[in-house]
Every structure is written in C-alpha cells, then in structure tokens.
Amino acid sequence: MKVSLIIPAYNEEKTIGDVIYVAQKNPFVDEIVVVNDGSTDKTPLIAKKMGVNLINLGENKGKGYALYEGVKNSIGDIVIFLDADLIDLKTYHITELIKPIIEGEYLTTCGIFEKGRFATDLSHKLTPFLSGQRAIIRNLWENFKYDPEIRYGFEITLSDYFWRNKIKVKYVVLEGVTQLTKEEKIGTKEGRKSRIKMYKDIARSIFKIAKDKL
Numbered sequence: 001m002k003v004s005l006i007i008p009a010y011n012e013e014k015t016i017g018d019v020i021y022v023a024q025k026n027p028f029v030d031e032i033v034v035v036n037d038g039s040t041d042k043t044p045l046i047a048k049k050m051g052v053n054l055i056n057l058g059e060n061k062g063k064g065y066a067l068y069e070g071v072k073n074s075i076g077d078i079v080i081f082l083d084a085d086l087i088d089l090k091t092y093h094i095t096e097l098i099k100p101i102i103e104g105e106y107l108t109t110c111g112i113f114e115k116g117r118f119a120t121d122l123s124h125k126l127t128p129f130l131s132g133q134r135a136i137i138r139n140l141w142e143n144f145k146y147d148p149e150i151r152y153g154f155e156i157t158l159s160d161y162f163w164r165n166k167i168k169v170k171y172v173v174l175e176g177v178t179q180l181t182k183e184e185k186i187g188t189k190e191g192r193k194s195r196i197k198m199y200k201d202i203a204r205s206i207f208k209i210a211k212d213k214l
Helices: 016-024 044-051 063-072 091-102 118-126 138-142 154-164 182-186 190-214
Strands: 003-009 031-036 054-057 078-080 108-114 134-137 169-175
Touching: 003 016, 003 044, 003 138, 016 031, 016 078, 031 044, 031 078, 031 154, 044 054, 054 063, 063 154, 078 091, 078 138, 078 182, 091 134, 108 118, 134 154, 138 154, 182 190
Parallel strands: 003 031, 003 078, 031 054, 108 169
Antiparallel strands: 078 134, 108 134
C-alpha cells in the first residue's frame, strides 16, 4: 500500500521545514504533498526547496479545501494529514499513526498530544476529536462530504462522519509533540481574533450537524 502525507499550510515558515524533514525520513511515506493555502510568507519557498509535491492555492481557502486538493493530487492508498505547525514531531510518531491501518486493525487513526506542553495537551484531552493529525484509508475519505465554507469546522465534521457511520477511530498518543498557538504565530491580539473565529466556525459546524440530525 502506498502512503501519501498531506500538509496544509498557511504562513508556517517557522515550522514547516522541520515537519517536512521528519516526514521525509519515514520509510513508509511514499510522497509528501504540501498545499500552500495562500501563504504570504516563505512557506511555499521552503516546501519547494525541500523537493515535495507543492500545490499553490491563489488565496486562503481554509484547511478542508486544502486537504481535499492535497488528496486529489496524491497517489496513496493511505493518506496522512499533519499540521504544518508541529513541534518535536519524530519519525516514529508518523509510523504510529499509520501502523494500525497497515495492519488492517482500523480504517482511520487520530493523533493525540501528551507530555508536550500544557495548553496543547489539555486541548487534546478535552477535545481529542478536533486533532488535525490523522491517517485514513483513501476509500473511506472519498465517501466523506465536506462543505469547504466551514473552514475551522473540518475536524468536527470529519469526526461526525465517523460517529454517524460507526467507524472506529484509533486514538494514537503522540508523546512529546505540541504545536504553535495562534498567539505565538501572529501575536496576542490577532491570535485571539483568529481563535474566536475558529470557535465560531466550530460552533457553526456543530449547529449544522445537529440540524441535519433533526
């Protein structure tokens, strides 16, 4: 089975090089696809220099849209999703994400932070289903329908798809991994604005899911 690793990225020049480097060392990964989601910094230049399959979106379309483009332009029977802002990611973390699928035990996995930093550990402890670190068999992904207009609602919508179809998700501990917060990326004021927008998008997705079930 071929494995494709998709990295959606929007202004992640601080960390994307390290994430790509770790992914390139994993023996199971056959290709790496970086979807540059309208970045205005050096993100696409770094990705291109590292020799990955780079897809450039002309404007920021949101994570769900970027992932769809990435999968559409990939070859893998198994697809891995990794955020571009990860810190202390190791090669074996990627292996742990895909191992349950390769061994035929699960169709999808979800990575959970532990023993990284308090804020990100707590977030994953409270809402593990919102993690962006995933692996999924392609056939399962192709049956998932997502409205790209709900930008930050991608993870909760994907999780609901699994719940509705009684698809078991293997939660995999990614010990020591963390990621930059929005405040660390763009400053406290703008980071808080972005975080509020994220919460609004998630709430909108939850409302839509509840409405569809009525």
